Amino acid sequence: MEGEHLQQAIAGKSDLTEKCPLKYLPPFLFDEHNCEWFDKARPIKWVDPEAHGKYDMVAIGGGAGGLVTCIVARALGAGKVAMIERSLMGGDCLNSGCVPSKAFLKSANVVHTITKQAQKFGVKIDGAVTVDFGAVMARMRKIRADIAEADSPQRMAETFGIDMFLGHAEFTGAN
Numbered sequence: 488m489e490g491e492h493l494q495q496a497i498a499g500k501s502d503l504t505e506k507c508p509l510k511y512l513p514p515f516l517f518d519e520h521n522c523e524w525f526d527k528a529r530p531i532k533w534v535d536p537e538a539h540g541k542y543d544m545v546a547i548g549g550g551a552g553g554l555v556t557c558i559v560a561r562a563l564g565a566g567k568v569a570m571i572e573r574s575l576m577g578g579d580c581l582n583s584g585c586v587p588s589k590a591f592l593k594s595a596n597v598v599h600t601i602t603k604q605a606q607k608f609g610v611k612i613d614g615a616v617t618v619d620f621g622a623v624m625a626r627m628r629k630i631r632a633d634i635a636e637a638d639s640p641q642r643m644a645e646t647f648g649i650d651m652f653l654g655h656a657e658f659t660g661a662n
């Protein structure tokens with residue numbers, strides 16, 4: 488789902504398209520799992536904190552790199568740490584990379600076991616084994632929604648004391 492369709496689909500659910508240029512947003516399919524995922528990865532009710540004073544560290548991007556860097560910086564004693572994410576918290580890993588791909592691999596692994604190894608385990612399959620790709624996708628979306636809490640702005644702020652800003656970051660000057 489792209490462009491105007493995306494804007495219509497998330498109207499009232501998220502302010503994402505107001506805060507970030509459309510060209511940076513991935514296509515979506517919205518169902519109950521994706522709404523839950525979106526509510527954690529990009530909560531509409533999120534209110535950015537007041538930025539004041541200098542930060543010890545600012546991460547541009549809330550993907551695996553930004554998340555780990557900020558959490559470790561806080562654990563090592565950095566007093567003021569901020570993270571700015573313009574799209575979805577969790578970056579590629581949660582939203583389109585590691586997590587979705589591992590969900591698909593598990594389904595593929597089950598098919599392989601049934602079709603290639605059933606006999607080895609004393610299992611006889613009578614009839615065709617088919618894959619419901621819609622169900623495979625729905626399972627992936629549920630897993631992603633369940634895991635999204637771990638990368639959420641709430642968790643970063645409340646558990647790790649990171650100032651979380653949802654929006655597009657730009658350097659405005661040399662300093």
Ligand SMILES: Cc1cc2nc3c(=O)[nH]c(=O)nc-3n(C[C@H](O)[C@H](O)[C@H](O)COP(=O)(O)OP(=O)(O)OC[C@H]3O[C@@H](n4cnc5c(N)ncnc54)[C@H](O)[C@@H]3O)c2cc1C
Binds near residue numbers: 656
């Ligand atoms: C299909 C697939 C499967 C993968 N499987 C694995 C796996 O099993 N194990 C593994 O370790 N790795 C895996 N990876 C790799 C992993 O996803 C990446 O290494 C990881 O996402 C990189 O994290 P990152 O924070 O550097 O970048 P990203 O995840 O790309 O995050 C960058 C974030 O910065 C934000 N951003 C960018 N510019 C701005 C800006 N100007 N202002 C605000 N925000 C901005 C983006 O919106 C994004 O959220 C996989 C990748 C793919 C594609």
